Amino acid sequence: MTNKQTILIAGATGNIGGGAAVALAKRGAKVVLLGRYHEKLKARVNLVRTALSEAQIDYQDTDIAMLVIDFSDMESVKHAAAEAMNRFPVINGLILSVGVIVQNGPKILPSGHEVMFATNVMGQFLFTNLLLKRMQQSDGLVLHVVNEDYKEIDWEDIESINNHKTRTAMVRTKTCNRVIAAELARRYAGTISSIAFSPPLIIDKSDPELAKRWPSGVLGFVWKILTALIANPPSVAGEPIADLMLSYQDRSAINGALFKLDKRVEKADKAMNDEVLGKRLWDELVLLTGLMTE
Template sequence: MDHKKIILITGATGGMGKATAIALANMGHTIIIHGRDDLKTEAIVKEIRSASGNDHIDHLTGDLYLMSDVKKIADAFKAKYDHLDVLINNAGGVMDKERSLTTEGFEKTMALNVLAPFLLTRLLIDHLKKSDHGRIVSVSSDAHSLSAKPDLNDIEMKKKYDAMTAYGNAKLYLIWNSELLAAELIKCRSKITTNTLHPGAVATSFASGSDLGWFYNFLAKLARPFMKTAEQGAATAIYLASSPIVSELTGMYFVNKKIAKPSTKYYTANNAKHVWEYCYGATKNWVDTE
């Protein structure tokens, strides 16, 4: 990217999201970080401004578990900015051992990791089209190949729930949705690109809000010498958001800044279409009719 961009990053008040925001702010781009808490997010804005010397740092707050908040975030962005160059769907996480629902009735893993980025992307796609080369970057995980066991007749796992399986499924669905969106954008002759990535094993607190947090903290202490820092984990997202090398690559899955092959164990065109249609239907109430 030769000129300065407007970049929106979800889940950017800590870990890889924050590291991504700081790195892109250092490049001089306008960065809008998303967080759940106003005071914390405002504090991170000040921190990023101080660390980067870039005053063009803004914030939006909302709970990505709730599609109503996703819409508020999109509406707030569109009210202030006339276009969007890069959307980084970074927010995500593992939920509790017991299946739980949002107040809108969605299983929490699906809501945060799949429905929120699906809806936010859909709501901001017209703003991305106003960019010379809009980019969508979504943080997936190799959990999509390690723990996914999707039952497409029970996407929200009402019959049999396991937290890590739910997380793996969600990250798999995220990849499928990105691939389908890429194909649709190509058909429309759009210059928008959409790619997913695995950040690597990163020592962050992505499961600390769940009752699995103690387990991951324990594993992290054991594995810390072998794990990436948040800054190292953010490298591929930064690369996909900013490098001219990937400006025309779309529908790809990246690991360590290189194209990798996602798991095809459960992939069929019908399965991917089924997930897309589920997401489309689940979020339709928060999309203004044309």
């Protein structure tokens, strides 16, 4: 693939999305940073520009764009997707690196949906589907940032509202991400490609707002210990993401695959290989997001 591609990065103000933005921009891609807050997006754009300047890489201001979107709000998702379709005539790739964890839940949005499920699953699913026609024109690649923990989906309580435990609800959303990554690959094979990407713990220790990001209580203490002992800088995820997005002439060769950084996982993944589960979750999300009315 040529380097001058347009890549949208959902969750660009986070550690993994931010690392991907820098790595892709350094390789000449046009990066579009997606996030909820305009000021945080502006700060991230400036960080990418600084990284390019320090590396003595020439760039155009138009090569680093931003798009405000709230993935927990389906109306915001629809608006942002329409704006993306209007602004970017070519979309070569989409990186889905959105992941929130909310303690002391369930936190129910005005829409009636649980915030983690809406943000981590519904919003990303809807946004991807609304961009599919544009991405099909360029053999697009969708990269889903996942982890490999597994939690059965409770079809009577898919959003973990009635029986809510923070970690269980979070892991269930990440299981859904893997399921959808594989189902997207099956449904659109030959027109776009879809892969799952599992990084280790990524934390930008230089982030001046890092202390504000910690969860409270025991969970926050655990995160602090993990950060000190095993956390990796954003580039550890950013570089292999850039490789996957830019290096494959034939993206269909990796369609449906799970990667741990730059290594393809050959062992069958329970969530990704279950076609019945994939179809059922897809159909549920079509209903929940209102996609069938679009």
